[in-house]
Amino acid sequence: TIPVSNAIGELLLELVQEAEVPPVIAAVPLASAEASTLHEWGTAARIVRVVRPPRSLARDSQRPYLLTLHGLARVRLPEAQNAREKIDGLAERIVEYPNADDDPSAEVAATFKAAAIKLLDRLARDAPNESKRDFYVKLSNMVDEVTTQRAPWLADILISSLNIEYADKLDFLSAVQSDDRLKRATAVFVKQTSISEVSKKIAQSIDESLSKQQKEFFLRQQLSAIQRELRNLDRSVPAASRSGTPDAAERKGSNASSSELDDEDHAEHEEMQDIRVKIEAMAKDSEERKMAVREWRRLRRTPATGIEHGVIRNYLEWLTAVPWPASARTTQTSTSFEALRDRNFLSKARAQLDADHYGLEKIKKRLIEYLAVVRLKELQAEKESHLASLEVEKHEAQAEKQAKQDAEAKTSVDTEAKDDSKALVRVPAPVPKLLTRGKSVKGPILLFVGPPGTGKTSLGQSIARALDRPFQRISLGGVRDEGEIRGHRRTYVASGPGNIVQALRKAGRSDPVILLDEVDKISHGNFHGDPAAALLEVLDPEQNHSFHDHYLNVPVDLSQVLFICTSNTLETIAAPLLDRCEVIYLSGYTYDEKMHIARRFLLPKQLQANGLTEDHLSIGDSTLMHIATHYTREAGVRSLERAIGAVVRYKAVEWAEYCDSIGVDPNILLSDVSVRQAPDSPLRRAYKNVVEEQELEIILGIPRWDEDECEREERRGLVYGLVVTGTGEGGVLPVETIMVPGSGKLKLTGSLGDVIKESGELALSWVKRHAYDLYITKTHAQDPLKNPDPMDVHLHLPSGAVRKDGPSAGIAMTCAFVSLLTGACVPSHIAMTGEVTLRGRVGAVGGIKEKVLGAHRAQITKVILPWANRKDVEHDVPKDVRVNLQIVFVRTIEETLEAAFGKGVIGWRSDVLVESRL
Numbered sequence: 001t002i003p004v005s006n007a008i009g010e011l012l013l014e015l016v017q018e019a020e021v022p023p024v025i026a027a028v029p030l031a032s033a034e035a036s037t038l039h040e041w042g043t044a045a046r047i048v049r050v051v052r053p054p055r056s057l058a059r060d061s062q063r064p065y066l067l068t069l070h071g072l073a074r075v076r077l078p079e080a081q082n083a084r085e086k087i088d089g090l091a092e093r094i095v096e097y098p099n100a101d102d103d104p105s106a107e108v109a110a111t112f113k114a115a116a117i118k119l120l121d122r123l124a125r126d127a128p129n130e131s132k133r134d135f136y137v138k139l140s141n142m143v144d145e146v147t148t149q150r151a152p153w154l155a156d157i158l159i160s161s162l163n164i165e166y167a168d169k170l171d172f173l174s175a176v177q178s179d180d181r182l183k184r185a186t187a188v189f190v191k192q193t194s195i196s197e198v199s200k201k202i203a204q205s206i207d208e209s210l211s212k213q214q215k216e217f218f219l220r221q222q223l224s225a226i227q228r229e230l231r232n233l234d235r236s237v238p239a240a241s242r243s244g245t246p247d248a249a250e251r252k253g254s255n256a257s258s259s260e261l262d263d264e265d266h267a268e269h270e271e272m273q274d275i276r277v278k279i280e281a282m283a284k285d286s287e288e289r290k291m292a293v294r295e296w297r298r299l300r301r302t303p304a305t306g307i308e309h310g311v312i313r314n315y316l317e318w319l320t321a322v323p324w325p326a327s328a329r330t331t332q333t334s335t336s337f338e339a340l341r342d343r344n345f346l347s348k349a350r351a352q353l354d355a356d357h358y359g360l361e362k363i364k365k366r367l368i369e370y371l372a373v374v375r376l377k378e379l380q381a382e383k384e385s386h387l388a389s390l391e392v393e394k395h396e397a398q399a400e401k402q403a404k405q406d407a408e409a410k411t412s413v414d415t416e417a418k419d420d421s422k423a424l425v426r427v428p429a430p431v432p433k434l435l436t437r438g439k440s441v442k443g444p445i446l447l448f449v450g451p452p453g454t455g456k457t458s459l460g461q462s463i464a465r466a467l468d469r470p471f472q473r474i475s476l477g478g479v480r481d482e483g484e485i486r487g488h489r490r491t492y493v494a495s496g497p498g499n500i501v502q503a504l505r506k507a508g509r510s511d512p513v514i515l516l517d518e519v520d521k522i523s524h525g526n527f528h529g530d531p532a533a534a535l536l537e538v539l540d541p542e543q544n545h546s547f548h549d550h551y552l553n554v555p556v557d558l559s560q561v562l563f564i565c566t567s568n569t570l571e572t573i574a575a576p577l578l579d580r581c582e583v584i585y586l587s588g589y590t591y592d593e594k595m596h597i598a599r600r601f602l603l604p605k606q607l608q609a610n611g612l613t614e615d616h617l618s619i620g621d622s623t624l625m626h627i628a629t630h631y632t633r634e635a636g637v638r639s640l641e642r643a644i645g646a647v648v649r650y651k652a653v654e655w656a657e658y659c660d661s662i663g664v665d666p667n668i669l670l671s672d673v674s675v676r677q678a679p680d681s682p683l684r685r686a687y688k689n690v691v692e693e694q695e696l697e698i699i700l701g702i703p704r705w706d707e708d709e710c711e712r713e714e715r716r717g718l719v720y721g722l723v724v725t726g727t728g729e730g731g732v733l734p735v736e737t738i739m740v741p742g743s744g745k746l747k748l749t750g751s752l753g754d755v756i757k758e759s760g761e762l763a764l765s766w767v768k769r770h771a772y773d774l775y776i777t778k779t780h781a782q783d784p785l786k787n788p789d790p791m792d793v794h795l796h797l798p799s800g801a802v803r804k805d806g807p808s809a810g811i812a813m814t815c816a817f818v819s820l821l822t823g824a825c826v827p828s829h830i831a832m833t834g835e836v837t838l839r840g841r842v843g844a845v846g847g848i849k850e851k852v853l854g855a856h857r858a859q860i861t862k863v864i865l866p867w868a869n870r871k872d873v874e875h876d877v878p879k880d881v882r883v884n885l886q887i888v889f890v891r892t893i894e895e896t897l898e899a900a901f902g903k904g905v906i907g908w909r910s911d912v913l914v915e916s917r918l
């Protein structure tokens with residue numbers, strides 16, 4: 001059955017209706033699919049049926065007639081080339097009937113049958129479905145059973161019904177003789193068989209290479225399809241049947257609106273893409289990129305539901321989140337170098353430090369020097385790397401030029417008959433390196449040492465602000481495990497990177513300022529490794545460009561990070577760590593400085609934090625001073641800030657109650673309230689925006705330091721020494737002595753170390769040696785502790801739980817023994833520090849600034865210090881403290897006794913004042 005155009009269809013229909021027997025026509029194919037000329041051979045066929053298109057579509061001229069024909073014999077068109085126009089008019093006389101009644105030879109028929117069966121078997125094997133296979137099998141059986149005479153007829157049938165090239169079919173149609181037809185059919189079948197064999201082979205090999213990936217792909221597709229189905233199933237369960245379950249409401253909510261929780265496939269895909277983009281942004285050939293690529297591949301291979309998948313994914317997230325220099329450079333150069341290139345950088349930095357901190361002049365000066373050095377080095381490094389990149393560009397241009405020249409030379413060498421002298425051996429010039437890594441661009445590591453609350457941490461923040469870099473703080477207090485700094489290996493459950501890498505990630509840039517807080521509180525070697533040793537690697541500029549974090553397991557470049565350490569004391573810091581740092585001492589503030597800090601920084605900060613303004617609350621100088629002296633006793637300002645915060649909060653409550661009572665919004669200013677005040681009401685309260693000194697007891701409670709003041713008394717055997725506590729704060733410590741019945745021994749208590757014990761014994765020995773000169777005994781030979789009655793001396797330093805050591809209490813203990821044995825008292829406004837020798841000399845001691853400031857805070861008015869410490873007082877003690885304090889410098893114990901007890905109070909037999917100079 002073939003479609004024919006409407007015109008031909010109408011004609012044929014007429015013909016059929018007019019004819020008595022079914023008419024015979026010639027069906028002639030086109031010479032090729034695209035050609036407009038006819039083929040020379042066609043088929044004579046009887047018309048079986050002509051079908052008109054349905055009436056509803058009749059007007060549609062595109063709709064063809066369907067013509068069913070019964071083929072009878074081959075026909076030939078001698079004038080096929082120009083038969084086209086005649087055909088359109090349906091010519092009557094055009095064909096010849098060649099005679100094709102000869103018998104084929106048995107041999108040719110057998111070959112034909114073999115070829116046909118082979119092809120049909122192959123087609124049956126490769127058939128995509130059952131019915132096709134049956135079709136080929138039936139044909140094959142027909143071929144097998146056909147007689148030699150009928151073989152050409154079967155060849156005609158096979159060629160017409162198989163999927164064979166058009167040109168081959170036309171060629172076959174042109175054959176008339178039986179043998180010729182069989183031979184041509186055999187050739188076509190052999191060709192078809194080999195085509196199908198080759199294409200099967202190709203398909204198989206492609207299939208093998210794809211099957212692994214496809215298998216994974218198909219499985220994943222199936223998995224997600226199953227998950228989707230399960231979700232749909234879950235949604236279709238009636239809400240009532242789930243209402244008893246705890247998460248019913250939640251699920252109901254998610255059904256109602258298409259929540260982002262449903263979109264997990266999409267989110268998952270986006271996250272993976274994000275990781276991918278970050279990996280691609282990493283520097284080529286860098287360790288981190290290699291590692292990331294390796295892990296990425298592993299991730300793709302592991303099933304998404306496995307534990308391993310989560311571990312690798314977590315690792316990749318960390319690895320890609322660290323700001324690696326190459327990926328970060330583009331963003332950070334623009335901002336951090338911008339700040340450094342600014343001509344006013346130093347003056348701006350100075351202004352920043354001044355805006356954040358009061359006083360600390362020497363420290364600020366040192367910090368400005370430090371910042372200047374950092375700036376110079378960074379700019380220098382940037383210039384060098386710029387030059388290096390120019391060098392690289394130059395080198396690349398040269399290499400390109402050289403390659404071009406070489407190519408030209410080669411062609412000329414080829415044409416000039418292989419002249420050896422022209423063959424140039426070029427040695428490539430070494431490629432200059434880009435200075436991107438391993439280049440430390442910072443100054444020394446700063447270590448701020450001082451008592452709590454003296455602004456160490458906030459100075460670090462100011463430095464970061466001045467450099468326009470992110471600030472991160474890592475608290476090392478109580479860090480016992482090396483893993484906290486270096487991370488834990490990935491084999492540990494729930495492992496992660498150390499706090500250095502975490503800080504880098506949070507900073508988001510490879511050049512932040514990282515403050516290592518409380519380095520003195522880090523613990524040293526134990527069975528968890530040595531965190532202090534790990535810190536050494538972090539801080540060593542020679543090593544930290546390839547810091548090793550156990551979790552990431554690739555070197556991390558810390559050379560761009562500015563590290564600043566803080567500590568309360570130097571005593572517990574390991575020597576190698578101390579060696580890497582430049583120590584800057586912050587020794588505490590005088591009351592005057594505290595007043596300034598409170599007024600300019602702490603009060604405004606607390607007002608803002610508690611939602612008030614200066615209009616709502618003002619605290620007078622004397623009130624602030626009362627808070628500082630009676631409620632705090634510290635080197636820093638942290639307790640002061642807390643106390644001010646408590647006062648501000650108290651007033652904030654008062655203000656809110658007041659506003660509620662008069663019915664106004666608490667946001668308005670106090671000055672506005674007076675205008676809008678509501679008429680008198682019984683609920684109305686009063687509000688006073690000034691805090692007086694006497695109100696403090698109601699707000700802050702009973703002063704903490706009043707009792708201590710009272711306890712400082714003038715007493716036999718009691719002397720006040722000056723100390724520095726473990727946190728670096730200076731203060732006053734009483735040295736108490738009493739006589740108890742005994743046998744002339746010395747008893748020392750109060751958690752004393754060896755050195756302080758020895759200096760106690762030394763002081764007593766000196767007093768015993770000079771007991772006669774001091775009018776304690778009547779002869780040189782008498783022991784003051786055995787005469788008239790045998791007694792023991794007990795020396796105690798209060799705060800027994802706090803460990804004390806050092807030689808600096810020497811003169812205080814000596815004075816205490818003298819007071820105990822003579823009965824004379826040292827006034828309670830005097831405090832002293834100094835080491836004694838057996839000869840009665842007074843030696844220099846440390847911590848003078850802290851001690852003097854501590855004495856000043858404790859309202860001591862006279863301090864006795866060793867002569868050798870005059871320079872410390874001159875350099876370190878603020879002028880306003882020196883003005884308010886009488887400082888006496890002493891060289892010997894005799895001078896100390898005179899300064900402590902008063903001139904002439906302690907008698908001295910003058911005949912012994914001659915000391916041997918031998």
Ligand SMILES: Nc1ncnc2c1ncn2[C@@H]1O[C@H](COP(=O)(O)OP(=O)(O)OP(=O)(O)O)[C@@H](O)[C@H]1O
Nearest residue numbers: 356357358451452453454455456457458597601637
């Ligand atoms: N000179 C100052 N000027 C202004 N504010 C200051 C000054 N010194 C300290 N402060 C303020 O005191 C508070 C405590 O300071 P910070 O936290 O820096 O103390 P720290 O020395 O780091 O203490 P710690 O040793 O306990 O860590 C901060 O709010 C800080 O702003």
